[in-house]
Amino acid sequence: MSLETEIIDVRTQNPPGASSGDADNGVTAAIISGLSKPAHQRTLPTLLLYTETGLRIYDELTTKATEYYLFGAEEAILMKHGDEIIQAMHSRGCVAGESVVELGAGQVIPPSFPLPFSFADIAVELSLRKTSHILLALSKLVNEKHLTPPITYYALDLEKPELERTLSELAASDVGRELQGKVTTKGMWGTYDGGLNFIQEGGLHGREVAVSQIFTSEELASKSHRDMSPVSYRGSESAGTQSSENDQDSDAMTSPSTPDMPQTPLHIMFLGSSLGNFVRADGDNFLRGLPLRPGSGDTLLLGLDHDNDSEEIELAYNDSLGITRKFILQGLKAAGAALGDENLFEEDKWDYVGKYNKEQRRHEGYYVSKVDQTIRLPSGEQVEFSADELINVEYSYKFNDRDAFTLFTNANLRPIQRWMDPTSRYSLWLLERPPFTFPLLTSRDENALSSTFSVPSIPEWETMWSTWDMITMGMISPDMLYEKPIDLRHICLFYLGHIPTFLDIHLSRLLDEPHTEPEHFKIIFERGIDPNVDNPTQCHAHSEVPQNKEDWPTLSSLLDFKSRVRQRLLEVYCNIASGKLKMTRKVGRVLFMTWEHEAFHTETLLYMLLRTVGQGTLHPSGFTPPPWSSLADGWDNAPLPPSPTFKLGPETITLGHDDLESEDASTLAENHEFGWDNEHPRRQVDVGEFRIEWRPVSNGDFYEYYKAGGSEKVALPKSWCVVDNEVCVLTMYGPVPMKIAHLWPVMTTYDDLSTYAIVKGGRLPTEPELRLFMDKFECGYEGGANIGFRNWHPVPATTGTAGEGGKGHNGGVWEWTSTVFDNYEGFEPSKLYPGFSQDFFDQQHQVVIGGSFATVPRQANRRSLRNYYQHNYPYAWIGARVAYDV
Numbered sequence: 001m002s003l004e005t006e007i008i009d010v011r012t013q014n015p016p017g018a019s020s021g022d023a024d025n026g027v028t029a030a031i032i033s034g035l036s037k038p039a040h041q042r043t044l045p046t047l048l049l050y051t052e053t054g055l056r057i058y059d060e061l062t063t064k065a066t067e068y069y070l071f072g073a074e075e076a077i078l079m080k081h082g083d084e085i086i087q088a089m090h091s092r093g094c095v096a097g098e099s100v101v102e103l104g105a106g107q108v109i110p111p112s113f114p115l116p117f118s119f120a121d122i123a124v125e126l127s128l129r130k131t132s133h134i135l136l137a138l139s140k141l142v143n144e145k146h147l148t149p150p151i152t153y154y155a156l157d158l159e160k161p162e163l164e165r166t167l168s169e170l171a172a173s174d175v176g177r178e179l180q181g182k183v184t185t186k187g188m189w190g191t192y193d194g195g196l197n198f199i200q201e202g203g204l205h206g207r208e209v210a211v212s213q214i215f216t217s218e219e220l221a222s223k224s225h226r227d228m229s230p231v232s233y234r235g236s237e238s239a240g241t242q243s244s245e246n247d248q249d250s251d252a253m254t255s256p257s258t259p260d261m262p263q264t265p266l267h268i269m270f271l272g273s274s275l276g277n278f279v280r281a282d283g284d285n286f287l288r289g290l291p292l293r294p295g296s297g298d299t300l301l302l303g304l305d306h307d308n309d310s311e312e313i314e315l316a317y318n319d320s321l322g323i324t325r326k327f328i329l330q331g332l333k334a335a336g337a338a339l340g341d342e343n344l345f346e347e348d349k350w351d352y353v354g355k356y357n358k359e360q361r362r363h364e365g366y367y368v369s370k371v372d373q374t375i376r377l378p379s380g381e382q383v384e385f386s387a388d389e390l391i392n393v394e395y396s397y398k399f400n401d402r403d404a405f406t407l408f409t410n411a412n413l414r415p416i417q418r419w420m421d422p423t424s425r426y427s428l429w430l431l432e433r434p435p436f437t438f439p440l441l442t443s444r445d446e447n448a449l450s451s452t453f454s455v456p457s458i459p460e461w462e463t464m465w466s467t468w469d470m471i472t473m474g475m476i477s478p479d480m481l482y483e484k485p486i487d488l489r490h491i492c493l494f495y496l497g498h499i500p501t502f503l504d505i506h507l508s509r510l511l512d513e514p515h516t517e518p519e520h521f522k523i524i525f526e527r528g529i530d531p532n533v534d535n536p537t538q539c540h541a542h543s544e545v546p547q548n549k550e551d552w553p554t555l556s557s558l559l560d561f562k563s564r565v566r567q568r569l570l571e572v573y574c575n576i577a578s579g580k581l582k583m584t585r586k587v588g589r590v591l592f593m594t595w596e597h598e599a600f601h602t603e604t605l606l607y608m609l610l611r612t613v614g615q616g617t618l619h620p621s622g623f624t625p626p627p628w629s630s631l632a633d634g635w636d637n638a639p640l641p642p643s644p645t646f647k648l649g650p651e652t653i654t655l656g657h658d659d660l661e662s663e664d665a666s667t668l669a670e671n672h673e674f675g676w677d678n679e680h681p682r683r684q685v686d687v688g689e690f691r692i693e694w695r696p697v698s699n700g701d702f703y704e705y706y707k708a709g710g711s712e713k714v715a716l717p718k719s720w721c722v723v724d725n726e727v728c729v730l731t732m733y734g735p736v737p738m739k740i741a742h743l744w745p746v747m748t749t750y751d752d753l754s755t756y757a758i759v760k761g762g763r764l765p766t767e768p769e770l771r772l773f774m775d776k777f778e779c780g781y782e783g784g785a786n787i788g789f790r791n792w793h794p795v796p797a798t799t800g801t802a803g804e805g806g807k808g809h810n811g812g813v814w815e816w817t818s819t820v821f822d823n824y825e826g827f828e829p830s831k832l833y834p835g836f837s838q839d840f841f842d843q844q845h846q847v848v849i850g851g852s853f854a855t856v857p858r859q860a861n862r863r864s865l866r867n868y869y870q871h872n873y874p875y876a877w878i879g880a881r882v883a884y885d886v
Contacts, residue, residue, distance in 0.1 A: 005167040007160060010190035010198040028338045034391075035375075035383050042383075043392045044367070046277050047191075048331040048338075050104075052159045057327040062129075065319035069312070070273055071130075073426035074303050078133040081419045081428075081630075085301065086137035088417050088430055088627040089267055092297045094141040096150035097264040099204045102131060103192055104274050105155035105163075130271060131155070132175050134301075138183050145181025154204075156188040156195040163187035192286070199266070200291045265297045273305040273426070276362070276397040280407070283397070287411035295435040295622025300413065302429045307400040310356045312425075317354040317363050317396070325352045328365055331393060339378055349373055353390060361403065365394035401804065404429070405784040412437045414790060416624050417631055424639075435622035436466040438788040438857050441781060453673040453862050455588040456595040458573055464598055464856070465566065467789070470621065471602060472496055475609060475732075480616035482549050485608040486875055488531055490545060494524075495605050496558050500565040501525035503594045506832065507568060510590045511581075516565050521553070527835075532844065533872045541835065569594075585672055586664035592674040593832060596859060603854045607875050610719075610730055619733050620792050626733060632740045641694040641800025646773075647886065649689040653772050657864040658682050661831050677830040678821075678837040679864040685768045691884040692765055692773050694800030696810050697756060699729055700742030705756055713755050717748035718874040731793040743796035745811040745879035750846045750871040753816055753880040765883035767819035767847045771863070773881075774850065779807045781857040786812030788857045794877075795853075812853035813879035814867060821845040821868035837868075844870050852877035 012026075027047055034043035050058075062071035078085070131153075138151055157163050167187055170176045179185065188195045198204075268290060275283050292298040317324055329352055336344035345367075353366045369385040376382050385391075399407070404427075408415060413431040420427050439459075441452045456464075472495070481493040490498075504516045505526060515522055524545055531539040546552045553561075572591070575581035609617040619625065657673055659680045699720075706714065721728050721735050728735035729744065746753075750764070757763050765773070777799050779785055786795050786809055798808030822841050829838045845868040851860025854877065859865050869876050 005164055005171065005185070005187060007163055007167075007187040007189050008154075008198070008203070010156070010188045010194040010203070012191070012194050012197075031335050031338055032377055032379070035377065036381070039384075039386065040389060042389075044331065044335055046394045047158070048334040049327060049394065050158055051330070051334045052162055053330050054327060054334070055159065055162055057323065057330060061319070061323045061327055065321055065323050067315040067319040068324070069316055069423070069425055070305055073421035073423065074271060074273075074428065075130050075133075076421045077419045077426070077428050078130050082133035082137040083140065084627070084630040085419065085428065085430060086134065086141065088624075088630060089299050089301070090141060091625050091627055092265075094150070095264050096146075098150070098267065099152050099154060099199075099264070100134075100138065100267045100269065101154045101156060101188070101195070101199065101204075102269040102271070103156050103195065104270070104272065105131060105157045105166075131269075132170070134269065135170075135179055135183055135185070136175060139179050142182040147181070149179075149182050149184040151182065152184045152186060152204075154186050154188050154195075156190065156192070158189075158191065160187075160189045163189060196289070196291060204266070263293065263296060265299075266291065266293075267299045267301070268292065269301045271301070271303040271428075273303050273396065275302060276305055276399075277395060278397070279395060280397060280403070284407060284410040287407065287413060290411075292413075292433040294412075294433045296433075297624070298433065299416070299624070300429075300431045302431060304399045304404060304427050304429065305396070306425050306427065307361045307398040307403070308425050310358055313356045313363055313398065314354065317356075317365065324354070328352045328354075328367070328393060332367065344375060346373075361398045361400065363394075363396040363398070364392065365396070366390040366392055399427075402779070402783045406440060406782050409437060409440050409781075414623070417627060418634065420634075432624050434789075435470055436463050436789070438463055438781075441857055441861055453675075453858060454671060455583075455591050455669065455674075456858075458570065460858075461566075461569065461595060464595060464602075467602055468499065468598060471605060471609075474621045475618045477616045477618060478555075480609075480612065481555060482552070483612070483616060485611040485617070488533065488536060488873075488875075489604070489608055490528055491552075492605070492608070493552055493555070493558070494528065494545060495601060496555070497521060497525040497553060497561070498528055499598050499601060500558075500562040502597055503569060504565045506590050506594055507565075507572065509832075510587065511572075516561065516568060518553075518557075518561070521561060524553070530840070530870075533870050541839075583667060583669055584664065585666045585669040588669035588672065589661070589664055589674055589832060593676075596676075599856045599859060602856075603852060603877070606732070606854050607877055610732060611875075613730065613732055614734050617732075623792060626731075626791070626793065628736055628740045635743050635796045638796065638798070639801050639803075641806075642802070644695075645691040645693055645884065646777075646800070646806070647689065647691050648769070648772055648776070649687045651687050651772060652684055653687055653768055653775065654682055655685055655768060655771060655864070656680055656682050661828070673862075673864075675862065675864050676836055676866075677828060677833075678866050678868075680828065681826045683824075683826060687766075687768045687772050689886045690765070690769055691886055692769065693762075693881040693883070694777075694806070695797040696745035696813065696815065696879040696881045697753060698742060698796075699738060699744050699746045702746040702748070702756060703727060703738055703742070705759065710756070710759070713759075714752035715749070715874070717746060717752070719747040719877075733792070741794075744794040745797060745813045747794070747813055747877050747879055749874050750816045750869075750878075750880070754818070757880070757882040760882055762882040762884040764816055764818045764880050767817040767849065767866070769883055770815060770817050770849060770881075775863065777806050777808065778850075779804065779809055780861050783807060783809070785809035785851075785860065786853045787851045787855050787860040789854060791853050793853065810850065810879070810881075813850070813877050814848040814852050814855070815850045816878055816880040817847045817849065819847040821847050821866075840868055846871050848876075848878050 027045060030045040030047075034045065037043065061068050135153060138153065142150055155163060155167060164187070167185055170185060176185075188198065190198075275286070278286055287300070290300060292300060329347070329350065332345035332347070332350055333342050336342045349370050351368050351370055353368045354363060356363050367390070369387060369389045369391075372385070372387050374382050374384050408431060412433055414434045414437065416430045416432055418427050418429050476492050482491050484491050501521050502525070505522055507513070508515050524543055527542045531537070572581065576583050576587070581587065613619070656679050657675055659673065659675045661677075702717070706716070719730055721730055723735050727738050729738060729741035754764050779798075781787055783804075791812065794812040797811040799810065800806055801808065820843060822843070823838070830836055848867045848869055849865065869878060
């Protein structure tokens with residue numbers, strides 16, 4: 001086999017008439033621009049550091065400087081978890097023709113490399129040191145050698161000679177021989193932009209071609225395969241693939257069904273904490289621009305350095321051997337060479353200064369002028385430097401959890417899994433671009449009509465519609481439409497009509513216009529049911545629905561109706577923008593209320609569908625299925641709070657907000673915070689001293705109690721099921737064993753969780769007590785809370801650890817309080833929706849606050865929001881934590 005390496009030139013092409021000197025991808029222009037800035041604001045591009053000489057010095061840094069922990073930490077992750085990473089990356093299956101592209105591959109030559117196969121003791125001089133772990137793991141995906149290897153790995157880098165050398169050495173090594181017939185290795189010569197443009201323009205041949213499925217090994221091939229492929233939302237004629245509820249092993253490599261327009265996956269790797277060289281906003285933009293197709297199975301493996309101890313970070317960038325200094329200073333030769341004189345910056349007149357900016361969470365690298373000096377640029381312009389003047393050449397941003405989740409959300413990315421090194425100083429994140437993401441509450445669309453909790457913007461409506469359509473048209477099989485997953489609710493088809501009908505009714509009332517045809521839909525679909533759990537004949541006023549299947553409207557008629565009602569809503573926004581419709585607080589309230597109504601019902605429909613996963617309910621399409629075993633290993637090793645409880649109070653807190661409907665004629669709607677009637681008015685409440693658990697009651701806690709005699713006092717939670725005599729936890733991907741989900745918060749009734757709390761010597765907290773705890777310790781959506789479909793299942797809670805001062809999240813559930821949902825001083829029922837709250841002042845409902853993994857951020861983060869459920873209602877996604885009197 002030939003060891004000749006293919007290198008693809010992806011450098012930015014010169015425009016017609018440009019000189020050959022312009023082929024440096026703008027480096028010369030960036031140098032001149034940076035040096036032309038005012039004194040003490042000057043910069044040089046970081047790209048200068050990564051010359052052939054610089055890369056060789058970087059090799060030395062990573063192998064000799066023990067203080068430089070970043071490289072070793074990332075390598076430790078890849079050595080230990082390489083196979084897991086690749087399996088998680090390919091949880092939909094390995095498709096022939098797929099591409100793996102590493103941005104800035106980095107050339108490193110270690111003294112030895114331990115091979116994880118039979119001749120592991122053989123040491124080998126090998127390039128692409130860290131990446132070799134990934135390449136070997138990729139080779140294991142392919143059972144047999146092929147004439148045309150099914151996977152192609154592309155190393156993108158700036159230096160062609162280094163690419164040729166390292167890839168040739170790789171091909172000649174024992175690792176390279178393992179890749180033969182399985183993984184082809186190629187180079188891309190150019191910048192990030194050049195490589196990404198090449199991909200975006202279809203340069204990776206075969207991405208649009210359907211080819212055969214390749215499986216990893218006999219062991220993986222023997223596992224059950226589920227249909228997890230992204231599919232177009234089906235019409236009424238199409239059917240989805242069902243999977244058995246007894247099929248528990250979601251770690252299987254999955255054979256995707258063949259969609260109408262198949263595309264081979266793209267997996268991008270951006271390692272080495274290279275993203276830290278971008279300023280934060282540019283990092284957001286860079287990741288947002290990656291050619292990852294929503295819901296496609298494309299992934300990104302991203303390395304991020306943590307916001308570690310300041311002294312530790314400064315040592316990493318100023319090692320005792322002086323290698324970092326040598327690495328930085330060689331960049332001056334590169335700058336001079338780009339300007340036509342390698343010695344333009346005289347070596348003895350410059351030095352290196354590095355410092356950690358704790359407030360910005362970034363390390364800053366500078367050249368410092370040791371004397372007053374003058375440099376002449378090619379243009380003839382002279383640049384004067386004073387002694388001690390700093391020129392910035394590198395920023396290396398560090399990321400706490402809030403930084404990371406803010407970055408991902410702004411870039412429309414969803415974390416699939418995270419791996420940390422043994423010292424918890426560095427993370428590798430596997431991410432995907434899902435079919436929809438909810439934006440951060442602090443970064444709403446600039447064309448929005450309102451502030452965070454006011455009138456929803458058109459993009460917010462579009463995100464909500466994408467969510468609703470994916471669930472209703474992508475997760476409900478046709479035969480499920482006329483079924484009741486929960487007897488206490490209507491058939492699934494009802495909700496497909498209820499959402500647009502509710503919107504249409506309130507638009508007609510607001511605008512004093514006729515209803516959208518067919519008008520009789522308002523009779524069937526106006527209001528759903530919430531009957532008494534113990535006596536379902538007792539129920540508030542609701543719509544009378546057809547009793548026979550043939551009497552219901554057809555799905556196609558409902559979809560057509562939905563489309564026309566949505567268009568009607570968009571016309572309202574157009575009329576507001578044009579001034580045809582005056583924006584009053586009443587208009588804003590209708591828009592707010594109908595948007596949140598759809599959000600509430602999204603969650604209701606999902607916890608109904610959970611009952612029939614694998615028996616009519618399909619898995620979430622376009623989202624990578626969880627690699628359960630690998631995730632559980634990380635969860636089981638996560639740090640725990642130093643103590644189980646925390647003492648709070650006495651304290652006075654504020655509940656609710658001011659939101660008078662009697663003031664809805666006001667045109668001051670832009671920054672008004674809307675809410676439901678039970679959120680008004682703002683009121684002060686005294687909270688006494690108490691202790692409260694850092695974490696909600698977990699599945700494991702409740703299971704141990706249940707096994708130890710609790711089964712005589714509490715019911716098996718409806719969020720659990722029994723498969724082959726084993727208790728499992730239900731998810732939208734099917735049941736998972738208790739050992740996977742034992743740290744998740746348990747979801748069950750108020751009655752049973754109250755019983756559990758009493759047995760533990762405590763009680764469930766009141767609404768003010770729980771509100772006080774959440775105010776102090778909930779990290780919110782920006783901080784990584786498991787809300788807004790970041791996952792389609794709960795995860796372990798994270799509150800109580802020292803790193804963020806105790807801040808974290810509860811794992812993704814609502815939480816019960818001991819406060820009965822009832823009338824209170826100052827309550828005024830809504831005029832637009834008078835039955836929303838007061839119909840349920842029946843002493844049967846408890847206040848719940850927070851939000852689940854399927855609660856939209858606008859609701860979960862609005863601290864005045866109060867939800868409510870019957871104390872013995874077993875289906876909603878609600879947990880609880882135990883409080884104790886002091």
